[in-house]
Amino acid sequence: MTPTPMTRELDVDDVEYIRHGTKPLLARLFRPRATGPFPLMVELHGGAWCRGDRLNDTVINEPLARSGVVVAALDFRMPPEAPYPASLADINYAVRWLKTRATEFGSRPDLVGVLGTSSGAHQAMLGAMRPRDPRYTALPLPASAAVVDARVRCVVMCWPVIDPLARYRYAKRLKEGGAPYPEVVDRVLPCHDQYWQTEEAMAEGNPVLALERGERVELPPVLYLQGTRDVAHPRPDLDRFVMHYRKAGGQVELELYEGATEGFITRSPTSPAAGQAIEKIIEFVHKQIR
Numbered sequence: 001m002t003p004t005p006m007t008r009e010l011d012v013d014d015v016e017y018i019r020h021g022t023k024p025l026l027a028r029l030f031r032p033r034a035t036g037p038f039p040l041m042v043e044l045h046g047g048a049w050c051r052g053d054r055l056n057d058t059v060i061n062e063p064l065a066r067s068g069v070v071v072a073a074l075d076f077r078m079p080p081e082a083p084y085p086a087s088l089a090d091i092n093y094a095v096r097w098l099k100t101r102a103t104e105f106g107s108r109p110d111l112v113g114v115l116g117t118s119s120g121a122h123q124a125m126l127g128a129m130r131p132r133d134p135r136y137t138a139l140p141l142p143a144s145a146a147v148v149d150a151r152v153r154c155v156v157m158c159w160p161v162i163d164p165l166a167r168y169r170y171a172k173r174l175k176e177g178g179a180p181y182p183e184v185v186d187r188v189l190p191c192h193d194q195y196w197q198t199e200e201a202m203a204e205g206n207p208v209l210a211l212e213r214g215e216r217v218e219l220p221p222v223l224y225l226q227g228t229r230d231v232a233h234p235r236p237d238l239d240r241f242v243m244h245y246r247k248a249g250g251q252v253e254l255e256l257y258e259g260a261t262e263g264f265i266t267r268s269p270t271s272p273a274a275g276q277a278i279e280k281i282i283e284f285v286h287k288q289i290r
Contacts, residue, residue: 008066009033014054017097018090018139020077025090027098028054028073030065031106039289040107041156042095043073046118046263048161048191049087050079057117059269060158060278064115067282070107071115072098079194084201085135091127092136095150100141109146111289113154113220115281117266118233119191121160125207128155129217154288156223156281159230159262163209163237165202168192170234184232184262208237211244219250223284225277227260255280 011031016024032038041064045056054073061071076090099109116124130136131150141148161167171189174181196202203209210217222245226238242252257264257273265274 030071036106037108040070040112042114044116044120046120048188049119049195050191088136092150093139099148100145114152115156117158121157154221159226159233162241182231208241221251225255227257227264230262232262
């Protein structure tokens with residue numbers, strides 16, 4: 001992996017940010033052992049909305065933190081515990097909660113962005129576009145907390161499921177065509193059903209279709225990374241999002257990695273593409289959040 005511009009010592013801790021009943025939800029905090037304030041990136045793991053946890057993307061989170069960024073990698077509710085929009089409510093709450101604690105964690109409430117991989121990248125973008133959606137803001141902060149919202153300075157998306165409905169129909173077509181088809185099909189189709197439950201929900205919680213519908217949304221700067229051989233995240237969906245986001249007035253930096261497949265950073269962390277992508281993430285975050 002290419003060396004990061006700065007290499008800082010880190011403190012790594014798990015903190016509880018909310019509790020549902022008796023179940024705590026944790027954030028793994030990666031904090032530079034130095035004087036800030038630093039940018040704070042809220043990180044959302046992938047797993048087709050149904051699998052994974054806050055440890056999934058340490059290969060991204062650790063070098064980002066060593067460059068001088070506080071990273072908070074979240075756990076959030078998933079099926080079978082809860083379908084959409086429960087995870088968006090957890091994420092929105094976490095962004096607000098972290099803003100109220102930002103100074104304590106070495107950042108400031110105005111220095112917060114969001115990063116995600118695959119389904120986590122979808123949720124990062126959707127939540128950033130709709131920071132005030134009443135379904136997503138449904139979990140109130142403690143009465144003593146500062147009044148903050150869930151707006152973010154920037155979004156980093158690594159191979160997002162940017163159009164869940166289009167990806168669902170794409171996977172179903174591949175399966176209906178018969179074997180052999182990519183193994184990702186059997187991995188993601190049940191999770192689409194468990195998380196979304198209906199195609200109507202897939203259309204509603206959909207960054208591409210929200211733009212095509214002309215919704216009034218926030219448009220923070222976006223870094224979009226994907227491999228050219230990624231069969232899990234269809235290229236036409238990427239192209240539609242980039243076109244519509246830019247048309248709406250948003251900024252998108254698109255980085256395509258030739259020959260790279262789904263999850264190339266986390267699956268092949270020592271590859272040249274992974275190193276280049278991590279350096280691009282670091283550069284983008286420090287450029288957007290100062």
